Amino acid sequence: MEKIIFATSNEGKMKEIRMILSDLPVKVVSLKEAGIQTEIVEDGKTFEENAIIKATTISKLTNTLVLADDSGLEVDYINKEPGVYSARYMGEETSYAVKNQSIIDRLKDAKGKERSARFVCVIAAAFPDGRVLTTRGTIEGEIGYEEKGGNGFGYDPILYVPEFQMTTAQMSSEMKNKISHRGKALELMKKELIKELGME
Numbered sequence: 001m002e003k004i005i006f007a008t009s010n011e012g013k014m015k016e017i018r019m020i021l022s023d024l025p026v027k028v029v030s031l032k033e034a035g036i037q038t039e040i041v042e043d044g045k046t047f048e049e050n051a052i053i054k055a056t057t058i059s060k061l062t063n064t065l066v067l068a069d070d071s072g073l074e075v076d077y078i079n080k081e082p083g084v085y086s087a088r089y090m091g092e093e094t095s096y097a098v099k100n101q102s103i104i105d106r107l108k109d110a111k112g113k114e115r116s117a118r119f120v121c122v123i124a125a126a127f128p129d130g131r132v133l134t135t136r137g138t139i140e141g142e143i144g145y146e147e148k149g150g151n152g153f154g155y156d157p158i159l160y161v162p163e164f165q166m167t168t169a170q171m172s173s174e175m176k177n178k179i180s181h182r183g184k185a186l187e188l189m190k191k192e193l194i195k196e197l198g199m200e
């Protein structure tokens with residue numbers, strides 16, 4: 001059976017990834033399970049670049065098929081900030097209550113469609129022969145006028161999704177998982193892997 005390493009140490013992500021890829025004849029292991037400890041500098045300018053940096057670094061180290069993800073919030077009115085700096089925006093230690101309020105404040109003159117924003121997730125696959133593939137999933141929404149909802153994490157309370165008339169922090173985790181940027185990118189990657197690994 002093919003072994004795939006998913007380059008994350010986040011157990012929550014591993015659970016979601018294992019669930020989505022469970023019908024493939026592959027064993028998905030985390031960095032920890034693969035016994036890898038390494039610092040990767042995510043200095044890419046795009047989600048694609050960062051996901052590729054992570055996947056190729058580990059793939060070269062292990063000579064294995066490696067998947068990695070990078071995600072964040074893109075707000076159109078402020079030139080797609082915080083983007084790849086979503087975790088680092090205003091400093092890693094700053095609370096999301098403060099980060100979220102800062103984004104709301106920066107959009108004080110933005111109305112209606114000008115408030116468009118999305119969560120983006122890019123998954124990269126790095127093959128031992130050097131080939132690289134990426135897939136991208138999004139949740140399209142608008143920045144709300146105040147934080148709403150107590151579920152989720154990070155920027156969830158400010159991404160209002162018109163389709164469901166609620167923020168992603170007002171969704172149950174089951175609902176968010178069904179429509180999530182990561183879920184969509186993973187489903188697309190699953191289709192790519194089925195083609196690439198000849199599992200059709």
Ligand code: IMP
Pocket residue numbers: 069070071072073086087119152153154155156
């Ligand atoms: P990571 O690259 O998946 O670790 O995510 C980077 C950052 O993007 C997180 O620390 C959050 O600030 C933000 N982010 C990504 N996905 C979500 C989400 O589903 N909800 C809220 N914030 C998110």
